[in-house]
Amino acid sequence: MLRDVVALAYDGVGTFGLGIASEVFGFDRGPEGLPTYDFAVVTEQPGRVRTDTGLDVHVEHGLERAARADLVIALGWEHGDVDPPEAYGQVLRDAVARGARVMSQCTGAFVVAASGVADGRVLATHWRYADELARRYPAVRVDSDVLYVDDDPLFSSAGSAAGIDTCVHLLRREHGAAVAAAVARRLVVPPHREGGQAQFVEGPALPPDDGQRLRDVLVWASERLDEPLPVERLAARALQSPRSFARHFRVLTGTTPLAWLLAQRVALAQELLETTDLPVEEVARRCGFGAATTLRQHFTRRLGTSPQAYRRTFRGTGEPALVAT
Known part of the structure; x- marks a missing residue:
């Protein structure tokens, strides 16, 4: 059971990813009846650590704090052309060896890949850095077309916001749908997005109201899941032909109606x-x-x-x- 979580901090660590990890695992939701975690940010040399936005954070704990963690999160790594310090790789290898899980956010995939724990496994990262990750670590199978990858015990997200999806997905696996949905509501994010959903989909320009129109259809459909919902019915609700609706649906969501x-x-x-x-x-x-x-x-x-x-x-x-x- 997930109880102890640490996030790895290093020079240039991703600010947004640090915020996500802290919000999901560091915020006390016990009074709401939700799981709580012993959460800590750790670094090789405790003290002031610079983030990727120039904001300094004070990190109290050294890497030894990670020795009891059930989940180790590798946050964004700013120096894609430089291997992370070996000490962080050892933390990740030790975590996997004792049965803990490892999660990477965005370019944190470079930290995980450098440790060797992802050799022969699949990692997601931001599409912008996928080719470089694959070039530097050929033993890793890089997937640049998805929001996140669950290759337990490794979990990896494609980019900043996808880190939230990955965390919610892990909560769903650990605690079930009700807990994941409750945390997602507190974060004001969708309770579930498929990991295989595309990072981005290029397509023809759409009328400016199509996004809102589709959101309205999705809300309407989610309230009627017990009813038959063929694409023809969804398309009629969107005032489109089935063919146009299916095409626009994929452009806007990266997946199919079915x-x-x-x-x-x-x-x-x-x-x-x-x-x-x-x-x-x-x-x-x-x-x-x-x-x-x-x-x-x-x-x-x-x-x-x-x-x-x-x-x-x-x-x-x-x-x-x-x-x-």
């Missing part, structure tokens, strides 16, 4: 399994899958566990269910 619907339905199923005693057949109906067999098929494909096993896990021991990557 993939988005499946993700929302599985997420709702997770929430209902955690928070209600509804039979699996009824959960399937309320999520729009129709039958329990269909729910089990999509649930297992996405999460690597059955609905029944997921319910036992999150309503029983509190230990995280296995999730396919």
Whole structure:
């Protein structure tokens, strides 16, 4: 269970990523009934550390504080052409060796890659730095087309805001959909974005109101997941032809209407399994899958566990269910 989290700080550390880690894992939400963590920022030489925006932060803890962490976060690394100090690599190797998890945010992927723990594994990073990361560390499989990658025990995000998505995803794995949704609401961010969603999608210019129109359709659809929602119905709601709607949907979201619907339905199923005693057949109906067999098929494909096993896990021991990557 995730209880102890540290973030690695070094010269030029990413300010925004440091803020994300501190907000998600350092803020005390215990009074709200949410998990709390023993959170610390650590550095090789405690004291003043310069961030990438020139803002100095005072870091009290040395790297030895990371020895008991369940999660070590490698924040943005400003010096892509220079290997990080070996001491940080040792922290990451020790973390993986004892069964802890490692997360990188944006160019923090360079720190993880330099340590060797990602050899033969997949890392996401910002598309701007993906080629350089792949060139410097050929043993790492770099994915520049996604928001984040879950290659447990490694979690990596593509860019600054995607770091929030990665943290929320990890909370969902550790504590379940209800906790992840509650934290996301506090952060005023979507409770779930698919990691495989594109970082950016180039496409034709769209009318300026298309973004708001699509948001309205998504809200409308998310309130009717128990109903049939073919692309024709969604397109009609957006006052577009099905072909235009599907094209605009991909341009604006980086995914397809069907993939988005499946993700929302599985997420709702997770929430209902955690928070209600509804039979699996009824959960399937309320999520729009129709039958329990269909729910089990999509649930297992996405999460690597059955609905029944997921319910036992999150309503029983509190230990995280296995999730396919």
